[in-house]
Amino acid sequence: MSPLHRAIHARAGELAPALAAFALLLCLFSGYFMLRPVRETMGIAGGVENLQWLFSATFIAMLVAVPAFGWLNARVPRRVFLDWVYLFFASHLLAFAWLLWRIPDPLWTARAFYVWLSVYNLFVVSLAWSLLADVFDRQQAKRLFPAIAAGASLGGLLGPLAGGLLAGHLGAAGLLMLAAALLLPTLLLRRWLMAWRATDGAGRPGAETEPPERPVPGNPFAGIGLVLGSPYLLGICAFVLLLTCTSTFLYFEQARRVAELFPDRTQQLRVFSLLDFAVQALSLACQLFVAGRVAQRFGVTALLGAVPLLVALGFLALALLPQFAVLAVVMVVRRVGEYAFIRPGREMLFVPLGAQRKYRAKNVIDTLVYRGGDAMSAWLKTLLDAIGLGAALVALVGAGIALAWSLLGWRLGRWHERGITAQEVGP
Numbered sequence: 001m002s003p004l005h006r007a008i009h010a011r012a013g014e015l016a017p018a019l020a021a022f023a024l025l026l027c028l029f030s031g032y033f034m035l036r037p038v039r040e041t042m043g044i045a046g047g048v049e050n051l052q053w054l055f056s057a058t059f060i061a062m063l064v065a066v067p068a069f070g071w072l073n074a075r076v077p078r079r080v081f082l083d084w085v086y087l088f089f090a091s092h093l094l095a096f097a098w099l100l101w102r103i104p105d106p107l108w109t110a111r112a113f114y115v116w117l118s119v120y121n122l123f124v125v126s127l128a129w130s131l132l133a134d135v136f137d138r139q140q141a142k143r144l145f146p147a148i149a150a151g152a153s154l155g156g157l158l159g160p161l162a163g164g165l166l167a168g169h170l171g172a173a174g175l176l177m178l179a180a181a182l183l184l185p186t187l188l189l190r191r192w193l194m195a196w197r198a199t200d201g202a203g204r205p206g207a208e209t210e211p212p213e214r215p216v217p218g219n220p221f222a223g224i225g226l227v228l229g230s231p232y233l234l235g236i237c238a239f240v241l242l243l244t245c246t247s248t249f250l251y252f253e254q255a256r257r258v259a260e261l262f263p264d265r266t267q268q269l270r271v272f273s274l275l276d277f278a279v280q281a282l283s284l285a286c287q288l289f290v291a292g293r294v295a296q297r298f299g300v301t302a303l304l305g306a307v308p309l310l311v312a313l314g315f316l317a318l319a320l321l322p323q324f325a326v327l328a329v330v331m332v333v334r335r336v337g338e339y340a341f342i343r344p345g346r347e348m349l350f351v352p353l354g355a356q357r358k359y360r361a362k363n364v365i366d367t368l369v370y371r372g373g374d375a376m377s378a379w380l381k382t383l384l385d386a387i388g389l390g391a392a393l394v395a396l397v398g399a400g401i402a403l404a405w406s407l408l409g410w411r412l413g414r415w416h417e418r419g420i421t422a423q424e425v426g427p
Contacts, residue, residue: 008147009292017196018144021132022151024189028128029155031179032121033276034163039117052378054111055248058118059368059375065119066368070220073359078134078216079194081359082127086183089120093180101173118371125152126366128186130359133350135193137202141351142300145344146291153287153339156280160273216359223360227369232420233361235412236349237369239304242405243338244373245380246311249398250331252381253391257324275328279335286340294341295348301413303345307337308406315399322391342409349416 005011010018069085076084096116099109136144163175170178197203227233254275262268294302314330350362384394 007288009143009296010147011143013200014140014144017135017193017201018148020189020193020196021135021144021148024128024131024186024193025148025151026155026158027182027185027189028124029152030159030162031155031182032117032124033156033159033280034175034179035117036160036272036276039114052375052382054114054118055371055375055378057111057115059371061115061119062122062368062371065123066223066364067220069123069363069367070223070360073216073363074220074222075215077214078355078359081215082131082190083187085127086124086186089124090180090183092116092120093176093183097173097176097180100171100176119367122367122370123363124183126363127359129347129366130350130362131190131193133347133353133358133362134355135197135201136351138348138351140201141348142295143292145347146287146295146340149291149339149344150284150287152343153280153284156276156339157284160276160280164273216355222356223362223364224368226357226361227364230357230361232349232412232415233357233365235408235415236346237365239346239405239408239412240365240369241373241376242308242401242408243342244370245377245401246308246315246334246398246405247338248374248377249315249381249394249401250327250334252378253327253394254331257327261324275332279332279339282332282336283339286336287344291340291344295344299413300345300348300416301410303341303348304409304413305406307334307341308402308409310337312399312402312406315395315402319392319395319399322395345409345413349412352416352420 002015005015008015008018072084073081096109096113100113132145132148133141162178166175166178193201227237258268258271262271291303311330311334314333318326318330350358353361381394384397387393
């Protein structure tokens with residue numbers, strides 16, 4: 001075994017697929033994080049006081065997109081489903097590039113791009129992880145997912161760096177075209193991974209899995225029914241809703257503080273890029289050297305339960321000392337914890353499930369439930385601000401939510417570790 005095998009806990013024959021999955025996430029996140037600072041500045045351009053409307057518009061867009069996703073999922077074999085969706089989004093990136101080239105700085109184009117990129121991000125990432133949960137079996141996922149997730153963090157480092165270096169030469173329209181081009185290698189990687197799945201992965205001879213040559217059956221709303229009929233999936237829904245509450249509270253407070261302290265748009269872009277760089281660098285280190293060992297020794301339970309507890313302590317620190325430096329640290333801890341620990345752990349929860357739940361139910365949770373939680377949390381944050389008791393009240397409410405999030409994470413982890421029963425999964 002090579003040192004790289006040992007570093008990522010890969011067994012014989014698993015290094016190549018792990019690297020292919022790593023590269024797939026690297027391409028996706030390089031393109032997304034190249035555009036993320038652009039989205040953040042566009043959100044502030046319309047006024048921080050209007051962000052809850054953008055969150056609500058994103059949720060409404062999800063209400064339209066999820067049934068369309070389900071309709072296509074029932075008609076396209078899942079082995080090529082990713083190709084169809086990614087090419088569809090690549091065409092949208094090119095369309096926005098044309099708009100930004102023709103109309104460089106319109107407010108409504110900025111708002112439309114903010115909403116669209118929020119939809120795009122969740123769909124392409126959710127589908128990528130659905131593919132990986134389909135390719136690797138339960139034991140492979142437990143060993144390899146933390147290291148594979150490092151591809152997302154490396155993309156999060158390279159994307160802003162490339163965007164900063166190329167923005168002056170390509171402009172926003174050129175960056176969108178480059179992000180579209182980065183989707184193309186993922187199609188080749190998907191093809192290779194599905195071929196490996198059939199021989200050595202979750203679909204190898206003797207494994208009881210559904211063949212990927214057929215579409216995932218069901219009507220456009222089947223994913224919602226699967227979620228509502230499963231205590232286990234409803235638990236994951238609640239976990240995601242609590243995650244979005246803490247995330248949105250911190251996001252809104254960050255946007256408000258950045259707008260107050262850094263009125264210049266260039267300064268705002270620099271602050272967001274610096275925070276993104278810090279988050280991705282720390283996430284990459286944790287994914288390569290910490291998360292895999294935690295998963296091996298303590299299981300999924302530790303991945304899902306420990307970070308929310310740290311976030312609860314961070315909210316309490318904010319209540320006592322509401323300074324931007326403290327907020328930045330708490331924001332970095334939450335995002336590093338989500339990328340390095342919670343995201344791999346959350347994806348492991350879907351590995352034992354069938355194709356319908358991996359593609360349909362998972363997509364509903366990752367997109368509709370996630371953005372619904374964003375919208376609900378945005379209006380809750382607006383209500384708390386309207387009460388007029390300041391950031392301390394928001395921080396205390398956030399601490400309570402984070403504590404409930406931690407307890408549910410421990411519960412879901414125990415469910416997964418002991419094996420999910422048919423009654424818990426649902427019909």
